[in-house]
Amino acid sequence: MSSPSAAESFPAHTSAASQIFTTVLSQGPLTRSEVARRAGLSAAAVTKAVRPLIEAGYLVEDVDEDARPALGRPANLVRVDGGRALFIGVKVTGDKIIGVLTDLCCRILVARYVPLAARDPKAVLGSAAELVRELLIEADGLGVRVAGLGMAVSGDVDRAEGVVRYSPFLEWRDVPLAELAAMTTGLPVTVDNDVRALTVAEQWFGAGVGLSGFALVTVGAGIGCGLVVHGKVVAGAHGVAGEIGHVxxxxxxxxxxxxxxxxxxxxxxxxxxxxxxxxxxxxQVADAVEAAGLAHDGVAGAREVYARAGDAIGRGIATVANLLGPERVVISGEGLAAYDLFADHIRDAFATAAFGSAARCDVQTRPLPFDEWARGAAATAIQSFIRSDANQHLRGAALTQPA
Known part of the structure; x- marks a missing residue:
């Protein structure tokens, strides 16, 4: 595999420049004036930030002579060159690891699944490292460097420190995953809670694009919630926020x-x-699929269980709406396979418990396969790369890909 001589830093050295690039990344192509308006910055700040990004190849200006106004320069569109850098995202579940290779626009190029034979950190790291090596080979075939690795796990994750404080599904406590993964792979590593990572992907590339505030509620093995308030994903003072499952x-x-x-x-x-x-x-149903089957067959008692579940979820969502007033709540997760069994109960409980205009919150569903959760992990790596001065935490001395 080819390897760069050194890890390239992103040429946006101020928070304003990062904000401008993120605006183009998530909402582009845009003219400079549109970027300025959406980012809430001056035209001069946009011009100053865009120039080095174009020179470095991260932004591309599409010249359209037909768009030339009566006076002045043409209002050319600026867009992100997605092929300028690649990223790897890894999602760890209780029984498998999902890995994806994405471009800078977080489009999945390759996806891989490997079973998880054991849940201890050493076994997980070994399997993840092998998966990353496979994806690095794919990237090498494309002739583009991998600029970062994102890893997403469930539970209490301190992204700033790169430590999994507690993951009940993996039975981990205080695992310095970012440091260990960087030593194993040689890549800059970002570790985050899986729901929060998925929220980053939805904020930049999905149902939350352009929204100042929204919540992502995931239903399945656990009940999770990612929050975006005033355009920022809420992590909490100690890495815990949005624990709707424990309301x-x-x-x-x-x-x-x-x-x-x-x-x-x-x-x-x-x-x-x-x-x-x-x-x-x-x-003695074996799993949620069989449980839903009983409810769909009308077995006495099974539908009532889903009714109570829907009521609980609706009340939990109403709590979020009452506290934060998001513009939208997106419900996702593997539990959506049985959504028809509790959808009405979610809506009724939400309408009853939401206070005043909080009930006007747009509640929608968005099925997302596990590939998308790994894509969320890649999105956190992209985020760290773009905001390297403030957020990127490189673990270990090696900052290049292994040769």
């Missing part, structure tokens, strides 16, 4: 793994639904 909606409800009772996750996660369907029907 208590029924003080007399089932015990949650966090120790409290009646959390949304204790009522509406896949495992919780399976346990409740078994108890309600006496049928």
């Amino acid at each position: 208590a909606v029924d003080p007399a409800g089932p015990r949650c793994h966090c120790g409290n009772r009646g959390c949304v996750e204790a009522i509406a996660s896949d495992d919780a639904i399976v346990r409740q369907v078994r108890a309600a029907t006496g049928v």
Whole structure:
């Protein structure tokens, strides 16, 4: 594999320049005047920031002589050259690792899946490193360098430190994943919570583009929530924010793994639904797919379980809407496969619990396969690369790809 002589730094050395590039990345192609308006910056600031980005090949100016106004220079469009750099995203689940190779615009070029034989950090790192090596070979075939690696895991993740504080599905505590992964792969590494990473991808490239505030709620193995407030993904002072799954909606409800009772996750996660369907029907369903099958078949008790789950999710979403007033709430996750069983209950509970104009929040669903979660991890690596002065944390001394 080819390797660059040194890790190239992104030629945007101010927060304004990063903001300008991000605006073009997520909303472009745009004219300079449109960039200035959307970024809330002066035309002079945009001109100053765009020039070195064009010279370095990250931005491309499309000259359109037909767009020439009556006076002055033509209003040329500026866009990102997605092929200027590549990124790898890795999503770790309880039983597999998903890896993707993306371009600078976070378009998936290659996707790979590998099973996870064991969940200890050493085993996970070994499997992830092999997956990254495969994707580096793919990148080498394209003749473009990989500028960063993003890794996403569930649980309490401190992105600033690159440490997984607690991941219940992996049974990890205080694992310095960014440092270990950088030593193993030789790449700059960003580690983040999986839902927060997916939120970054949706903010820049999906349902949240152009919105100042929105929430992404994921339903499945757990109940997660990513938050964007005033255009920024909320991480919290200690890396924990948006834990809608641990909002208590029924003080007399089932015990949650966090120790409290009646959390949304204790009522509406896949495992919780399976346990409740078994108890309600006496049928030993193996997983959420079988549980949903019973409910679809009209088995007594199964539909009621999904009704309670929908009510819990709706109340949790209403709590977010009441506290933060997002423009939109996007519901996603593998649990959407059974969405028809609790959709009405989510909407009814949300309408009942949302206060005043919070009920006007746009609530929509967006099915996203696991490839998209790995793409979210790549999006965090792109974000770190663009905002390198403020956010990028390089672990280890090696800043180049392995030869």
